Amino acid sequence: MQASICPIVFILDTVLLQLKMNDSPIIKIRKLSKFYGDKQVLNELELDIYPGQVLGYIGPNGAGKSTTVKILTGLIPDFEGEVLVDGFNMAENPLAIKKLIGYVPENAEIYDVLSPMEYLDFIGKLYSMEDSVLHERAEKLLTAFGLQANLNDRMDTFSKGMKQKVLLSAGIIHNPKIIILDEPLSGLDANAVILVKELITRLANEGKTIFYCSHMMDIVEKVADRIILINKGSIVANGTFESLKQNHSDTLERIFSKLTGHEESGNEAEAIINAF
Amino acid sequence: MNKIFLRFVTFLNPLLKNTGVDTEQLYQILKVKLLMDERRPNTAFAARRNAKNNKPRNPVVVALFSVLMGCFIGMVLFIDAGPLIAQTLYFTIYMAFIGMTLISDFTNVLIDSKDQFILLPRPVNDRTIAMSRIFHISIYLLRLTLPLALPGIVMIGFIDGILAVPLFIGQLLLITFLAVFSVNMVYLLLMRAVSPQKFKDIISYFQIGFSILIFGTYYLVPRLINVKALAHNDILSHVWAYFLPPVWVAALNDLFFHAGRLSAITWLFGILGITIPIVGLWFVAKVLAPGFNKRLAVISTSDVSSKPVTNSKSTSKFNLIDAIGRIVSPEPIENAGFKITAKLTARTREFKMKVYPSFAYIPIYFIYFAMNTKGDDLSSKFEDLQNSHSYIFLIYMCSLILTTVASNITMSSKYKSAWVYYALPIDEPGKILLGMFKAMLVFYYLPYCFVIGLLIISIWGYHAINDMILAILVSTIYGMLSALFIIKGLPFSRPVSEKQGGGRVIISFLVLFFIGGIGYLHYLIMKWETAIWVAIIPFFIINWVMFHYYKKQTWENIELIEE
Numbered sequence: 001m002q003a004s005i006c007p008i009v010f011i012l013d014t015v016l017l018q019l020k021m022n023d024s025p026i027i028k029i030r031k032l033s034k035f036y037g038d039k040q041v042l043n044e045l046e047l048d049i050y051p052g053q054v055l056g057y058i059g060p061n062g063a064g065k066s067t068t069v070k071i072l073t074g075l076i077p078d079f080e081g082e083v084l085v086d087g088f089n090m091a092e093n094p095l096a097i098k099k100l101i102g103y104v105p106e107n108a109e110i111y112d113v114l115s116p117m118e119y120l121d122f123i124g125k126l127y128s129m130e131d132s133v134l135h136e137r138a139e140k141l142l143t144a145f146g147l148q149a150n151l152n153d154r155m156d157t158f159s160k161g162m163k164q165k166v167l168l169s170a171g172i173i174h175n176p177k178i179i180i181l182d183e184p185l186s187g188l189d190a191n192a193v194i195l196v197k198e199l200i201t202r203l204a205n206e207g208k209t210i211f212y213c214s215h216m217m218d219i220v221e222k223v224a225d226r227i228i229l230i231n232k233g234s235i236v237a238n239g240t241f242e243s244l245k246q247n248h249s250d251t252l253e254r255i256f257s258k259l260t261g262h263e264e265s266g267n268e269a270e271a272i273i274n275a276f
Numbered sequence: 277m278n279k280i281f282l283r284f285v286t287f288l289n290p291l292l293k294n295t296g297v298d299t300e301q302l303y304q305i306l307k308v309k310l311l312m313d314e315r316r317p318n319t320a321f322a323a324r325r326n327a328k329n330n331k332p333r334n335p336v337v338v339a340l341f342s343v344l345m346g347c348f349i350g351m352v353l354f355i356d357a358g359p360l361i362a363q364t365l366y367f368t369i370y371m372a373f374i375g376m377t378l379i380s381d382f383t384n385v386l387i388d389s390k391d392q393f394i395l396l397p398r399p400v401n402d403r404t405i406a407m408s409r410i411f412h413i414s415i416y417l418l419r420l421t422l423p424l425a426l427p428g429i430v431m432i433g434f435i436d437g438i439l440a441v442p443l444f445i446g447q448l449l450l451i452t453f454l455a456v457f458s459v460n461m462v463y464l465l466l467m468r469a470v471s472p473q474k475f476k477d478i479i480s481y482f483q484i485g486f487s488i489l490i491f492g493t494y495y496l497v498p499r500l501i502n503v504k505a506l507a508h509n510d511i512l513s514h515v516w517a518y519f520l521p522p523v524w525v526a527a528l529n530d531l532f533f534h535a536g537r538l539s540a541i542t543w544l545f546g547i548l549g550i551t552i553p554i555v556g557l558w559f560v561a562k563v564l565a566p567g568f569n570k571r572l573a574v575i576s577t578s579d580v581s582s583k584p585v586t587n588s589k590s591t592s593k594f595n596l597i598d599a600i601g602r603i604v605s606p607e608p609i610e611n612a613g614f615k616i617t618a619k620l621t622a623r624t625r626e627f628k629m630k631v632y633p634s635f636a637y638i639p640i641y642f643i644y645f646a647m648n649t650k651g652d653d654l655s656s657k658f659e660d661l662q663n664s665h666s667y668i669f670l671i672y673m674c675s676l677i678l679t680t681v682a683s684n685i686t687m688s689s690k691y692k693s694a695w696v697y698y699a700l701p702i703d704e705p706g707k708i709l710l711g712m713f714k715a716m717l718v719f720y721y722l723p724y725c726f727v728i729g730l731l732i733i734s735i736w737g738y739h740a741i742n743d744m745i746l747a748i749l750v751s752t753i754y755g756m757l758s759a760l761f762i763i764k765g766l767p768f769s770r771p772v773s774e775k776q777g778g779g780r781v782i783i784s785f786l787v788l789f790f791i792g793g794i795g796y797l798h799y800l801i802m803k804w805e806t807a808i809w810v811a812i813i814p815f816f817i818i819n820w821v822m823f824h825y826y827k828k829q830t831w832e833n834i835e836l837i838e839e
Binding site (some may be wrong): 073074075095096098099101103105107109110111113114118122123125126127128154 | 300301304305307308311312315390392393394395396397398399400401
């Protein structure tokens with residue numbers, strides 16, 4: 001933490017954060033490192049996430065965001081350091097952790113020759129859900145997302161936004177404790193964006209922990225109650241939006257560029273103009 | 277059909293549960309995978325079929341095709357020859373067929389990187405995933421091999437009696453295990469040795485090789501194999517035969533039914549025939565399968581590490597395409613069309629898969645026709661060939677390259693990227709088309725003709741040169757006419773599944789007849805060498821004029837795709 005300019009705001013802020021931190025952390029990351037060949041993507045990352053928090057996880061391209069998410073979801077099994085989720089150790093018991101997590105991947109991979117109902121049925125069964133609960137919930141979720149007319153159509157004709165809605169449904173169908181969203185709004189129309197933002201707040205109120213990974217600063221600013229900024233595999237800022245504002249700059253966008261070494265973006269634009 | 281397989285798997289549940297597999301999850305994964313296989317258009321033989329019928333094939337038709345294929349292979353069993361020969365041949369073909377199909381048709385299913393994002397984040401343990409993969413392959417194989425092997429099973433009953441049938445089924449199982457084992461080895465070695473991107477490329481070359489192999493076998497093997505010579509051959513007198521797995525498996529039949537020709541070596545083979553496949557399968561399941569999954573995980577995550585390599589390459593290397601482009605198509609828009617065509621065709625896997633096999637088809641066709649001439653042995657056939665003027669046929673056949681390239685060049689699964697053409701201020705899209713056409717000539721047709729030309733000169737001598745020039749000029753006209761009337765589209769701008777209109781087929785036949793007529797005239801006058809040289813002049817002018825007008829094509833001439 002850097003020294004605060006206005007101590008009172010900072011203290012208030014910390015108190016607010018503490019209120020949400022009264023439980024023990026649900027996700028505990030200790031000295032997490034990851035190499036691809038000789039390239040270090042994560043550098044001894046340390047992070048505690050508390051139940052009910054909406055964590056905005058931001059950083060420039062190649063900062064290690066996706067790698068963190070892939071490690072948390074068990075996609076990358078070999079890493080250095082320790083990842084504890086709800087008391088389970090990722091290295092020892094990944095299955096127990098996977099049961100707690102709902103994941104909406106960034107790249108929209110989906111078996112698109114299936115219909116949304118077939119897909120959700122499949123995913124739900126993998127979580128050992130009961131048939132009756134599963135079907136009812138799948139139908140309700142898809143209907144709430146406005147896909148009631150397409151429940152049984154194959155998804156290969158779907159638009160990106162429609163597929164994204166199915167992925168969101170698949171991510172929360174088993175009512176997970178932790179929801180990891182990687183750029184969940186891509187392809188969604190304005191109404192769906194509002195819906196998802198509202199949904200995130202409601203889920204957090206219900207005590208779900210949300211790990212929100214995105215490039216869209218304005219949405220992270222509004223949705224997240226704690227922001228983690230990583231750059232080159234290390235955390236460079238960690239706190240509420242208010243506390244970051246106190247220490248750095250007035251918008252998340254500015255904070256972002258200041259901390260990731262692109263303060264001179266004015267110069268870059270200048271250079272682009274000069275290219276003509 | 278799927279239900280039967282699934283029920284069979286549930287039948288094994290108690291056993292599977294003991295080994296730590298979640299049987300409910302296994303059932304669900306298999307159910308979805310089989311369902312998806314059914315809905316996915318079949319990629320086997322896709323290289324030979326045009327993209328037209330992209331819809332899933334009827335499984336009954338596929339099965340019938342396999343039965344027919346099985347009959348052909350089964351015929352081999354009747355060869356009345358020395359010990360082991362018939363069965364060795366049968367099992368060799370059978371194993372090659374299964375191995376090749378596994379590689380070409382099933383790779384996409386095996387290396388589905390979607391699994392990484394869909395299955396791995398769910399609470400499914402490794403053993404269940406590995407098991408689901410093994411079952412998926414087995415079911416796929418059963419479906420493939422059952423109709424293929426059926427005729428052989430019936431035939432062996434006639435040859436060696438009803439008792440040979442159960443043994444034969446056992447032998448088939450063993451050889452299938454061997455095929456799976458070998459394919460796994462190939463995969464694993466490749467995955468160790470090369471980058472994931474390269475790996476997919478290599479697999480697609482396998483697929484190309486496979487389609488050429490099938491095509492070549494169909495046309496040439498019946499003409500090349502001399503069954504009489506085979507009959508007097510004792511396979512066991514060749515030491516190399518000792519190392520062929522099909523020999524081991526074939527030895528089992530001799531062990532039980534042809535006691536007369538038994539020897540110590542047959543016993544040894546028989547034992548190898550049983551143990552090696554089983555040990556191999558165990559090795560696959562225990563040792564290779566876990567490593568396989570780990571390597572698969574790398575495929576989907578490796579994009580980070582592979583980036584820096586490509587950067588250094590493109591900056592330092594002299595760019596051949598750019599250099600040729602500057603000479604052939606100096607006009608900027610045309611140059612863009614030229615370069616985009618050259619680069620995309622060289623880098624797009626699906627394009628290569630469809631076009632490269634035709635490079636091999638032409639020589640195969642030609643040899644087929646050449647072999648059909650009278651004459652008893654190969655040398656007299658060759659002499660006949662040299663005296664004939666059939667090389668003219670060979671050069672004209674090269675125009676097949678032009679049409680194959682042209683009919684595939686407009687199609688791409690990523691056709692939507694072609695929006696740039698429509699979004700940019702291009703007044704005459706004909707310029708792009710001309711660039712595309714030139715690229716087709718420079719990178720595909722002419723080099724191919726050059727190679728064929730060398731071959732022709734080495735067989736027939738230098739007097740063929742003028743014929744070649746004329747034929748190339750005529751073929752270019754043909755190519756351009758086809759491009760004008762048949763393929764109207766910018767490079768890589770239309771979906772693969774698109775059907776060709778009926779009217780086009782008629783036009784393409786008309787064009788073909790017209791050019792065929794000119795080719796025939798060429799054949800008639802080819803005795804007079806000077807006449808050919810003279811004929812080159814008007815055809816050159818026609819070419820020049822056509823090139824000039826080809827680039828005047830407007831947007832109205834190009835059919836846009838309706839969404």
